[in-house]
Amino acid sequence: MELNAISIGFVVFSIFTLGGGVGVVTTRNLFQGTIWLMVSLFGVAGYFVLLSAPFLAAVQILVYIGAIAILITFAVMLTRSVARIKERYIRILPSFIASLALFLILLLGVTVPIFGAHSPGSIPEYVASTRDLGAALVDENGYVVPFLLASVLLTAAMIGAIFIARDENA
Amino acid sequence: MEELCTGLCSVLTESGAELGLAYFLSLLVGVLLVSGVPLLTVILLIWIERKVAARIQDRIGPNRVGPVGLLQTIADMIKLLSKEDITPTAADRVLYNAAPLVSFASVVLLWAVIPFTPFHYGVDLEIGALYFVAIASFGTLAIMAAGWASNNKYALLGAFRVVALLVSYEVPLVFALLAPVMLAGSMSLVDIVNAQSGMWFVVLSPLAFVIFYISSQAETGRAPFDLIEAESELVAGFNIEYSGMKFGMFFAAEFLHVFTNGIIMAILFFGGWMGPLYYESPLIAFAWLGAKGGLIYFTTLWLRNTVPRLRIDQIMAFNWKFLVPLSIANLILISLALKVMQELGIAPRDMLSASFGDLLPATAILLVINGAMILYLLGILRKRGREARRESHEARAGYPQTASVAGR
């Protein structure tokens, strides 16, 4: 891996992503956990830029930092436990071993071609643009059915969330 | 890399600099310019804002430091810098100190995509309009973090109210933003400006502009949506614990955000740098953009200093029951009309090369549609206003309070 803008960016965003992730699962304070989550997801948005998918990066920031972060913050504030949870973790040791084992297996899978891996030597020259994505989303041979299903899902989720969270006494 | 090396970079390589170094230096100069311009503008903006506010309120305004008070902001800055820098003991130190930085950065970063002239911009992103919305959402997070990290009940309450306001008004803002994006067929701000060479988008979709204007006024927390300040209710809002230059950062971010929104509106709806003789020199193009942005900026100041603050429930009701449905209906109507006209061959498919004459029939039809919607909306508003007036009148005339509630 030679030293250039992309590899420097990769290292920086890796620190963001993984550091934020560790922050999320270790912090005692959930509001700080939300901020850590945003640091991590900002790093993921950075990856999207490096992988020439700027549209996804912008949507990632818009959806996570603009919406989900605020949502989680409100949930954290609304559910501040009267009796504070004393311990952060349950079954910490088995969980840690299980996730470490999972990581090692996955790492083995991506580095050693056990399953007959095909590792490309170079990145293709042509990159699909946002315009291509837009056309594909409404193309009948493309993703128009998932696209419509996604809008139905969003509507259902919106109505469902309002219905569930509504205080019937209010 | 060699094909990327133009302008200053090529000058540097010709004078013997290494290619990589020259490229890096020219990029660095560009970044410094794009981020430095807003930093310097904000000093002037604060002076303008105070002067305009003073004139509207029949005062003189700052007039002591420098000619006509021009250096007042610099004096204020020195004062803020020399103040004691207080961090409350119970505060979350890292977040407390990071919040003002993020807040200010969220505004300065917007300037990276603003096209000043046809050839001068930080970067022409394929997703410029989306970038604008995404970066602005950092500001919301910064306010939330500031309110929480201060560990102060007033700050937290203020932050909650502000975040509710900002998140709500982001919805009509984005829907209104989609109108110029749809008309231009591109999210790149440069393309959006170029697509307005035939006709400004404010003529094609005045309603979208009005929605954008109102919601960006709310996004910056200016009157009548100034819940952010609300001195009489919240002491000072989310930044109550901040002092010195950290407060100054929030303050500067707000002032700069207002002006940035003026520029963005000029780009999205008023043709950016378009104007007579803009092709003669980049300076003329830049002057056009500045003049348009400045004019819109002035109207927001005017509005701010003229109208009183609304109650939070009124603000929310206005957004969710009026502005959001309206922005969605507006978007559906425009897209439908545009598509039908394109199929009939009345409207050009490619806005970028459309001239004034090509666009005339489409403009007329879109104007009629917008006019009909505006008339209908004015009817609704008049009815609501009459009801509200009657209610307040009845309440004042000494009717039992329950009567007005039951009558609703």
Next chain:
Amino acid sequence: MVPLWMYLAVAAALFSIGVFGVLARRNAVAILMSVELMLNAVNINLVAFWRYSETSTDLLLNGYAFTAFVLIVAAAEAAVGLAIIITVYRNRRSVIPEEARALKG
């Protein structure tokens, strides 16, 4: 050029961190945040595979479009999940998932 496996390794690490959070954290909001981490690890993989795959016209956008759908699902999941957490908290004064077992036979 950053080789593909490095992206995959980072995604694997992020996914494992998320798995640890889901298994070990007690607070339901923290579990939800860990689920978001896992979803994003998947997104990194999808986009990386999309970017590094050879251009074939009919599969051109699968990874790209799928990531967009994952984002949509993540938003829906967060909204409904947090609504459920708030309702459970309101009824049982608890954000620990193990304690919400009124339907347990």
